[in-house]
């Protein structure tokens with residue numbers, strides 16, 4: 001099927017919920033992707049932080065293929081080895097104890113909210129303005145973007161949204177009826193918004209003081225992206241519940257909700273479930289991904305290349321108002337709507353993501369090299385300078 005036909009069929013038969021760039025992507029190799037016509041692009045979108053090992057990793061494909069040939073989804077009526085191996089691994093890495101597996105970020109948040117309410121027997125949840133946690137009813141209730149919530153009211157009761165990065169806003173809102181505070185270590189969809197120094201420590205302390213749980217949404221920041229496996233390691237705190245998804249299985253759908261044992265115990269038989277959650281294909285993909293991240297020291301690479309990338313971005317003279325981020329989660333805020341820059345980059349074979357209208361967001365595979373960063377910067381500089 002040619003590209004035109006694919007785009008026409010999409011308009012006819014796919015619900016129009018996405019603003020797509022007008023290229024059809026067919027395959028990828030490392031930090032490059034190729035369209036239907038064979039054009040090669042540098043990919044700094046990285047499947048929105050999912051393709052953490054880069055595209056077309058042969059060993060990854062082999063491992064997943066082997067699992068598919070063995071068995072795909074015997075379901076949670078039975079035990080499977082890949083699921084327990086992954087749970088043990090994530091418990092070890094997080095310093096927490098028990099996992100619940102689902103199929104997406106939003107679902108991992110749903111599990112966290114249910115668990116927090118069941119464990120604390122309280123209903124109040126404090127979340128943050130402009131925060132993003134997903135689009136299902138529970139996760140949308142935690143999300144702090146009015147525009148995407150208002151058409152779907154009423155959402156779950158009990159949610160309050162406070163200014164992100166402001167410890168006073170939490171102190172003024174938290175009460176003995178608060179079940180949990182849910183925050184992102186860095187707000188991703190809001191435009192790579194960094195909190196003040198020690199913000200997570202303040203959240204931790206507020207939770208401790210009021211008997212509330214700290215739920216950390218590491219769906220975008222997790223799996224090494226910020227230069228630590230979990231972003232909370234930068235702050236030397238430990239949440240009660242942490243959620244992962246996106247990069248965990250290198251693009252294969254998975255969600256994980258990880259909790260301390262005494263909290264996890266509050267979920268009994270039948271309290272939560274998922275037909276596909278924790279299936280051996282997704283878990284095998286995640287086991288391979290996590291092992292590869294550790295073996296190839298990709299967390300360190302994210303820290304090193306991220307630092308280099310941010311330094312280089314600062315040399316883009318035309319346009320950027322601010323450059324923010326940690327590791328390979330970087331935002332370049334422009335003075336005005338950056339849609340033209342995104343399109344200009346695509347025309348020059350560089351894919352970047354745009355969020356919060358003015359922020360060019362970079363979430364490349366953690367395997368990215370200095371050369372690819374340099375090549376990307378060459379294009380960005382040229383496009384940004386032409387636009388201003």
Ligand SMILES: Cc1ncc(COP(=O)(O)O)c(C=O)c1O
Pocket residue numbers: 104105106107132133134135184188189217218219220221245246
């Ligand atoms: C921080 C954060 N939480 C939750 C989600 C929702 O994840 P999903 O789209 O897999 O449901 C996202 C997705 O962008 C996210 O960035």
